[in-house]
Amino acid sequence: MSGEPEEMTRSAIDRPGGDNMPSAGRSNRPPDFTVPRAQEFSRERPFKPSQLARIDEALTLASAETGLTFSVYVGPLGLQPRARAEQLFGTLAARHQAPVLLALSPAERKLEIVTGGSSAERIPNRIAGLAALAMRASFTSGDLTGGIVTGVRQLADAAGAAI
Amino acid sequence: MTVVQTVLVFVGIPLGVFVLIGLAVLGPSAARAPRYRPGGGWDFQPVWYLPHPQHAGPVSASGGALELAGTVAEPVSASGGASGEW
Numbered sequence: 299m300s301g302e303p304e305e306m307t308r309s310a311i312d313r314p315g316g317d318n319m320p321s322a323g324r325s326n327r328p329p330d331f332t333v334p335r336a337q338e339f340s341r342e343r344p345f346k347p348s349q350l351a352r353i354d355e356a357l358t359l360a361s362a363e364t365g366l367t368f369s370v371y372v373g374p375l376g377l378q379p380r381a382r383a384e385q386l387f388g389t390l391a392a393r394h395q396a397p398v399l400l401a402l403s404p405a406e407r408k409l410e411i412v413t414g415g416s417s418a419e420r421i422p423n424r425i426a427g428l429a430a431l432a433m434r435a436s437f438t439s440g441d442l443t444g445g446i447v448t449g450v451r452q453l454a455d456a457a458g459a460a461i
Numbered sequence: 462m463t464v465v466q467t468v469l470v471f472v473g474i475p476l477g478v479f480v481l482i483g484l485a486v487l488g489p490s491a492a493r494a495p496r497y498r499p500g501g502g503w504d505f506q507p508v509w510y511l512p513h514p515q516h517a518g519p520v521s522a523s524g525g526a527l528e529l530a531g532t533v534a535e536p537v538s539a540s541g542g543a544s545g546e547w
């Protein structure tokens with residue numbers, strides 16, 4: 299990774315509260331996309347480098363294997379988490395083919411898995427529900443990273459290899 | 462031994478031992494990053510992660526900024542999934 303793309307993806311995380319990053323007061327603005335990478339822990343960065351590496355590996359492997367775009371959002375989902383998650387999914391779908399969104403709000407203890415189009419065909423709702431249950435087990439014990447990794451892997455296994 | 466030496470040996474050394482033990486017990490957890498506990502707060506900025514562009518296969522074969530800012534001709538709408546809470 300080098301050059302401009304990395305700078306662009308990094309900027310969203312480096313400027314919390316910036317134009318492309320949502321804050322509590324501007325929750326309608328969709329967050330920009332970032333790629334997980336090793337970085338120092340801070341209040342703006344909830345995951346440690348080792349945890350980010352696990353999330354990155356799970357997302358990248360799952361997406362490469364299935365041809366779907368797996369994406370994880372960790373942040374507030376508001377009073378209507380499903381509607382908010384589908385709104386985020388719309389942002390994702392506008393930029394990427396066959397998206398799968400895992401949206402979780404640790405503060406509200408809500409989890410939403412959103413599929414659509416070809417990803418909905420390849421991941422039945424029953425499988426998504428099972429993945430949500432497995433993630434829930436990890437989240438209940440406080441293991442956010444483990445839950446995310448488990449959920450992504452289960453969904454990727456269900457979707458199968460890219461055709 | 463003078464009074465000062467007596468106080469140092471019989472009060473100072475035990476106190477030092479207690480302080481050392483206290484630091485050894487409380488130090489590591491105080492230095493560690495705060496851990497998520499269900500029901501606890503979460504005052505971080507929202508984050509949104511995507512797969513690594515260079516390894517993400519056909520989805521981001523175009524690579525780079527174009528891919529991150531790219532558009533899909535016919536975006537799909539949300540039609541499935543699951544909800545949960547913990």
